[in-house]
Amino acid sequence: MKKCMECMKTRWNRFVALLKRHPPLQYVIFGGMLAIMGLGPYFGIIPVSTAMFGALITVMIWTVAALGINLLLGYGGLISLATAGFMGVGALGVGIFMTEYGWPFELAALMTLLISGALGLLIGIFSLKVSGIYLAIGTLFVGEILRRIFTNVPIFGGERINIGEITFLGRFTIDRNLPFQDFATGASQYERYWLYLILTVLMVLTMIVVHNIVKSSTGRAFMAMSRSENAAQSMGISIIKYRLIAFIVATMLATLGGIMYAIYFQNAPTEAWTLILSLMIIGAVVVGGLKSIFGTFLGAVIIHLVPNLYLRPLFGDVRSLFTGVLIIVVILFYPRGVVFVVTDLKKLWGKLKKRLQGRKETAHDEQS
């Protein structure tokens, strides 16, 4: 028995070492776990309801957009209030290119990403002149402009663009509107699960990309630029270049979030991309943990999944209230974010242990 414990322990250590050597593996494993959770509604064994399934979809969409904001805010010290606007660009862009122009999904998505990247570049250029607290207002303008274009301009056609079934890679057509189970035969219909899986893969890829960026000299340049502009410049770091990169990546990730929305829901609403949504995404980053990739996911869970699944039945729609209060409380009292609760608890435990041991030792000393 003891021997088995030992070998488990060495195995576990070896596994941890492997993760340390290949950090992206942790995101892949995480994605795998999510993929298994997504099977919940199909098999009774895993306690994941259809409501949870739906909430996880939104959490994944938010996480991708929020990772962009985390790069911008947590690492680059910059803010954007145009996140929702760019998510709208993603969903509506794909919608227009597919329905009006009849383009295949992949081309539509690529084009949308390129367009939003170009817009991100413009905002980046803008941020060079207008920084500090003025930047938030400048990006608020951008968000408002986008929102008004979506709601006023006739091409977006009223409330929503219906995209309908999407064909991936020109072969696989998935109709989301099929239920989880066929009522007649009781057989599982995996349509939505495939969409869920696509979203999971996209989110894991985003996590890896962001991880790679922040652990590289680009990531260090972001930190230097936001924490100490003077030192950064005297080390040859061009503030212009890294601001542009930060904004381009952040807008493209927000847009990818919007594209993920279009993939899963197979339609693109015109009125959903409000300032409040941008704030929710910032909330996810701030509450979950600035500069933390898993923290961002955790933040999205706290801000979307928890109030929708657990608080709503008890207290009604407390989503906004809950998020707003959490944002303020976390900034004031726990600015590193909820994800650090674990590390902090561990530290506390370590200290406690040390103190207890110290006491034991002194007790021993006194005895001897």
Added chain:
Amino acid sequence: MSGALRSFDGVKRMNITNLLRVLFNSLNTGSVYALAALGIVLIFRTSRTTNFAQGSIGTLNAYVAGYLFMTFGWSIWVVALASMATAFVTGILIDVFVIRPAAKVNPISKQIITLGLIIVIVGAIPFIFGVDTYQLSRFFTTGAYTVAGATLRHNTIFVVLLSLFLMSAIFWFIQYTKWGLAIRVTASDETTSRLMGVPTKTVTMLSWATAAMLGTLAALIIAPQGSVNPNFMVDVQVNAFFAGVLGGFQTFYGAVIGAYIIAFARNFTNFYISDIWADVIVYSSILVFLYLKPFGLFGKKPIRKV
């Protein structure tokens, strides 16, 4: 209905009546933006942050007014006074419980806190006032002059005069009184001011209270054009901000001038160029302007320290 085409048809002539209509309308909305913007600048000067919740605070207290107005049928004047009182309290509570503890928080996080306040207020409203919307009446419901074919409501005249009076009073107060001096020195250097014996805490608290009242007044003026609902001030909030950046946050008059400029520009483009693209055009132009003059019409660039 295609607004873009309509203007090319030349239906909307550039005659004096239409121009006056646009102008009168802009005076009304301009005053609303100016009141809200003044509050934002006041807070910027004393708390070094941009208060994104200015509009939401106004919304919350407009709900108070709407509730009293519709439930008890009180006169709009009494209701307005009552909501001013609650606004005063709201401002103080926010300062004491949220802003003061955030004194050491970095500027961006401070901004995010005021953004958080928006969602707190938007989320709290249904719990306090239910999901119904409320109506508020104008201060003067009847009466109008006709100038060259365009109607000018008595209410508009009242609103503009009231706003101008309040703004002048605030300018005077800040420029010529002891408290005004306290506000100005708090704005330029809080720590030193405190050491010099200026009651910076009180100054900041009263700025929040005043700003909340200004925001609420703006809300009361704009409310009769629609209904009081959780989002009815978003437009005012956004435009008040844009007025602030247009005029520059360093001066009080800049924001007011910016507010009237934005109101006129929006109404003018909306009427003469395109109702679909109006805001897009106006906002994009301001963005370009901001790029060229990042600190606004009247602002100065701060000096860099190494």
Added chain:
Amino acid sequence: MNSPKKPILELNKVTMRFGGLVAVDNLSFTVHEKEIVGLIGPNGAGKTTVFNCATQFYDDYEGDIRFYTEAGDSVDLRSKKVTEIAPLGISRTFQNIELVQDLSILDNVLIGAHYKFETGVFRHIFKTKKARDEEQVWKARAEEILKFMNIAHLKHFYVAGQPYGILKKIEIARAMMMNPRLIILDEPAAGLTDYETDELEKLVYRIRDEYNISILLIEHDMGFVMNICDRVCAINFGKYIAMDTPKNIQEHPEVKEAYLGSEA
């Protein structure tokens, strides 16, 4: 220092004004290769401003500042942007420590090699072999320099919470990463204990001798300046007073009056 002296940094009639205030006034002096030069003067004399002009944080100074490349070509620094100074071979530290608090010491030092990285954000995203190799190469160099500075054992700790002496060392280590030919140090000994100051003296010598780096430094600690500088330039109110060996500067009547006199 008896071989024919090659200049590395040359200030010629530099004047810098802030509004009505003349922070640097018609100042000229030269730093030679492999020399340790001190710039001294009372508080507010304009020393940091000289550094900021040289590194192009301010580019609206009058006069000119020249840098001599290894090949001996002279470069007018005014034609360079602030971010182009590092690639020329000049690096600096700051009077008010400018480090990234929430990054490890090793990563902070790596920032110093930033412009040496050939891979860009695309390679970083995909973590290509080239990106990985490059990171390894510079990490190794950073570790070597940290060892040189005697703080290798701390490399994985955050900067936040480190004592002042360590912070100063990290800044110098970061400045050395890019293999500069000239390092400009703004008050490296300020806030150090006597023991740390002695250690720093030795390090500065070794930086010059082992890495062939010229050094220009500002320091208020006279003992330190007199011990390690080959020559010292004294200024007051932005104006040149004298430049000579430490011994002669110490005895220079005007310097005594302006600087040492004001202290006594």
